[in-house]
Amino acid sequence: MPPRQQPRAFRHSLKWIAVLTIIGTGLGLYAAFRPPLLPPGPPTIISRSEWGAEAPDARLQTESGHEIFNTVVIHHSAMRFYEGPREIQYAHMHQRGFLDIGYHFVIDVWGRIYEGRSLAVHGAHVREHNAGTLGIVLMGNYEETVPAPAPLERLKWLVRALMQKYPITHLAGHQDLLPGQTLCPGKNLEPLLPQLAAELGLQFGAGGYLGPEPASAATSATSRANPASEPAAISR
Numbered sequence: 001m002p003p004r005q006q007p008r009a010f011r012h013s014l015k016w017i018a019v020l021t022i023i024g025t026g027l028g029l030y031a032a033f034r035p036p037l038l039p040p041g042p043p044t045i046i047s048r049s050e051w052g053a054e055a056p057d058a059r060l061q062t063e064s065g066h067e068i069f070n071t072v073v074i075h076h077s078a079m080r081f082y083e084g085p086r087e088i089q090y091a092h093m094h095q096r097g098f099l100d101i102g103y104h105f106v107i108d109v110w111g112r113i114y115e116g117r118s119l120a121v122h123g124a125h126v127r128e129h130n131a132g133t134l135g136i137v138l139m140g141n142y143e144e145t146v147p148a149p150a151p152l153e154r155l156k157w158l159v160r161a162l163m164q165k166y167p168i169t170h171l172a173g174h175q176d177l178l179p180g181q182t183l184c185p186g187k188n189l190e191p192l193l194p195q196l197a198a199e200l201g202l203q204f205g206a207g208g209y210l211g212p213e214p215a216s217a218a219t220s221a222t223s224r225a226n227p228a229s230e231p232a233a234i235s236r
């Protein structure tokens with residue numbers, strides 16, 4: 001074999017090693033971030049214990065039987081897309097002083113649904129409008145990106161399921177309850193909500209908001225026990 005062919009063969013091998021490394025890295029990244037294959041049939045809700053939720057603050061009292069949700073409020077997390085309920089709960093409890101994660105449900109960018117705050121208590125997701133509003137947050141920042149079909153489909157499934165349990169009449173974006181005070185759920189998600197409401201047979205907007213029951217001792221007790229009210233800044 002001529003002496004000059006060895007380096008050439010060596011360089012050729014290096015080239016292939018580099019190509020295979022790039023392909024391997026690409027496949028690895030795809031495997032890490034690809035949408036999971038959603039199983040057929042109705043979705044399931046990932047429980048707090050399954051996602052490793054921290055126990056709520058002991059001051060968060062339950063008032064089972066007193067909460068009547070009539071408006072579903074949609075949020076975006078305005079966080080990185082791969083973050084999830086654990087990061088939201090940490091931010092709410094340890095940076096903002098909430099007694100638990102503020103939202104009742106979280107849906108990630110792959111359409112997985114996570115149980116949030118107990119449905120037996122008010123959420124902490126719309127300042128001064130937490131009585132009677134059920135908070136659902138979609139992971140991602142929809143000021144910057146467009147929601148994928150999977151989370152929107154799962155949102156519809158979830159709201160339909162909640163409509164079986166609560167007298168829900170309205171669906172609104174966070175900004176519809178606090179006009180001019182927040183961009184949440186983002187310029188790319190908010191315009192989709194009227195159509196979503198129509199598909200669910202609900203009215204769109206804040207018109208159904210009833211507010212706290214003034215004579216309810218249970219409600220005022222909860223208001224005292226749960227000072228957490230989402231600051232406008234949290235959802236930008």
Ligand SMILES: [Zn+2]
Nearest residue numbers: 075174184235
């Ligand atoms: Zn919000």
